[in-house]
Amino acid sequence: xxxxxxxxxxxQSCKVVVRDAETGALVRSGRAKHPxxxxxDPQHWADAMAEAVADAGGLxxxxxxxxxxxxxxxxxxxxxxxxxxxALLWNDxxxxxxxxxxxxxxxxxxxxxxxxxxxxxAAITAAKLRWLADNEPDAxxxxxxxxxxxxxxxxxxxxxxxxxxxxxxxGDASGTGYFSAATNAYRTDLLSLALRGREPLLPxxxxxxxxxxxxxxxxxxxxxxxxxxxxxxxxxxxxxxxVVVSIGTSGVVSAVSTVTPNDASGEVAAFADATGRQLxxxxxxxxxxxxxxxxxxxxxxxxxxAELALSSASEGLVLVPFLEGERTPNRPAATGAIHGxxxxxxxxxxxxxxxxxxxxxxxxxxxxxxRHLGVRTDRVLLVGGGAxxxxxCELAPTIFGVPVAVPEPGEYVADxxxxxxxxxxxxxxxxxxxxxxxxxxxxxxxTPEIRDRYSSVRExxxxxxxxx
Ligand SMILES: Nc1ncnc2c1ncn2[C@@H]1O[C@H](COP(=O)(O)OP(=O)(O)O)[C@@H](O)[C@H]1O
Ligand SMILES: O=C(CO)[C@@H](O)[C@H](O)COP(=O)(O)O
Numbered sequence: 001x002x003x004x005x006x007x008x009x010x011x012q013s014c015k016v017v018v019r020d021a022e023t024g025a026l027v028r029s030g031r032a033k034h035p036x037x038x039x040x041d042p043q044h045w046a047d048a049m050a051e052a053v054a055d056a057g058g059l060x061x062x063x064x065x066x067x068x069x070x071x072x073x074x075x076x077x078x079x080x081x082x083x084x085x086x087a088l089l090w091n092d093x094x095x096x097x098x099x100x101x102x103x104x105x106x107x108x109x110x111x112x113x114x115x116x117x118x119x120x121x122a123a124i125t126a127a128k129l130r131w132l133a134d135n136e137p138d139a140x141x142x143x144x145x146x147x148x149x150x151x152x153x154x155x156x157x158x159x160x161x162x163x164x165x166x167x168x169x170x171g172d173a174s175g176t177g178y179f180s181a182a183t184n185a186y187r188t189d190l191l192s193l194a195l196r197g198r199e200p201l202l203p204x205x206x207x208x209x210x211x212x213x214x215x216x217x218x219x220x221x222x223x224x225x226x227x228x229x230x231x232x233x234x235x236x237x238x239x240x241x242x243v244v245v246s247i248g249t250s251g252v253v254s255a256v257s258t259v260t261p262n263d264a265s266g267e268v269a270a271f272a273d274a275t276g277r278q279l280x281x282x283x284x285x286x287x288x289x290x291x292x293x294x295x296x297x298x299x300x301x302x303x304x305x306a307e308l309a310l311s312s313a314s315e316g317l318v319l320v321p322f323l324e325g326e327r328t329p330n331r332p333a334a335t336g337a338i339h340g341x342x343x344x345x346x347x348x349x350x351x352x353x354x355x356x357x358x359x360x361x362x363x364x365x366x367x368x369x370x371r372h373l374g375v376r377t378d379r380v381l382l383v384g385g386g387a388x389x390x391x392x393c394e395l396a397p398t399i400f401g402v403p404v405a406v407p408e409p410g411e412y413v414a415d416x417x418x419x420x421x422x423x424x425x426x427x428x429x430x431x432x433x434x435x436x437x438x439x440x441x442x443x444x445x446x447t448p449e450i451r452d453r454y455s456s457v458r459e460x461x462x463x464x465x466x467x468x
Contacts, residue, residue, distance in 0.1 A: 019418045032052040077144060092128070173272070209224075275431065282328045297351070398450075
């Protein structure tokens with residue numbers, strides 16, 4: 001049996017799957033935790049990857065490996081290939097005002113969507129680079145190359161032999177703010193704009209199924225890898241009409257599409273998928289950790305939180321889940337809010353229900369936005385850690401207003417990376433046809449009144465915290 005491995009270096013942890021290259025059957029898997037925080041020395045990711053690989057029984061018998069990872073993270077390397085400063089992650093919001101400055105410098109949001117399909121927000125790599133240029137100019141001066149988490153980890157696996165061997169792919173490059181998924185080309189003028197005239201080396205953009213190198217350990221072929229959301233879409237074999245909703249640390253709504261969105265509101269980014277198509281995508285800063293926070297507040301575990309949420313209606317209680325500020329809508333300084341407390345709804349059940357509904361309403365806004373831009377939204381495929389919640393699964397169709405298919409619990413980002421590795425190994429024109437995971441389909445009656453109530457309360461959170 002020929003084996004391939006897929007790696008997901010995500011925000012909270014690293015996951016490894018080893019699969020049969022031909023059928024996709026799972027052979028073994030492993031995982032390891034990442035440190036918390038939004039500023040992380042990439043060496044921690046390399047260490048966690050090694051630990052997760054060991055947990056998966058090693059990769060000595062594997063013929064190809066691909067890495068999927070959290071998008072946008074800024075990794076700056078000096079001329080010797082050493083990390084200049086800790087990476088700033090997608091959910092680090094210190095670059096919010098740098099994003100606004102960058103928008104102005106190019107002549108407004110429409111100029112950015114026309115250039116690269118993306119309007120900078122704090123998450124976008126270009127905004128982080130502008131922050132670096134303005135706040136740590138010495139570090140910016142020492143930066144000889146800039147890359148993303150999956151680029152760097154792939155490079156580490158290859159032995160990290162020279163900056164000119166760094167590679168990326170279209171999917172992850174499209175999240176930088178200096179690559180256009182429509183033209184498949186870097187806009188180095190925008191990199192230079194971000195870094196106030198500096199123009200470090202960028203990774204070469206490899207083709208979707210290219211072998212970009214060999215693992216320095218046992219010589220396994222290395223696939224190009226991609227961003228986590230493109231990898232998940234590849235694992236799910238998402239088709240026209242499928243909307244992938246991922247509830248991980250982030251909340252993500254995306255769709256594989258032939259449509260290149262042009263959304264000057266900046267909510268839908270024109271990212272690329274891992275097969276050569278487009279991946280219009282919205283991302284929130286507040287995914288499953290909203291449920292973690294409510295479970296902690298109520299002193300229960302996730303299973304009990306779900307039971308509580310399903311035990312009562314919200315009855316006027318609304319939770320706006322902007323606990324980490326928010327990216328979509330773009331309110332980096334916003335805070336979470338609970339609105340509509342009465343004597344009768346001041347119970348753990350009502351609070352749990354409001355948390356689940358608030359999280360889902362934010363994602364439903366995203367689905368509406370995609371639909372508005374002409375993307376078909378026939379059904380939702382729900383993945384990520386939050387999809388393990390029974391309350392999320394049962395309430396999602398009522399809030400989203402479409403059927404929700406929940407594939408069996410799994411590591412879909414790592415699976416997409418493994419499928420890419422098998423594709424690279426095969427040399428075929430298309431990715432291998434792997435047997436799909438079985439999915440449970442949830443349906444329900446739409447509850448527009450919950451969305452309406454959420455929308456009015458959401459507008460009360462204008463982005464400026466009242467206190468501190
Ligand atoms: N049964 C569950 N119900 C709700 N949330 C869960 C459940 N199991 C895990 N989670 C949450 O899912 C998140 C991890 O999901 P994951 O998709 O792996 O995130 P990431 O890819 O961002 O690292 C954590 O915040 C975790 O607490
Ligand atoms: O910023 C984005 C997408 O634009 C996030 O989706 C990150 O890619 C992190 O994802 P998770 O850790 O939540 O899976």
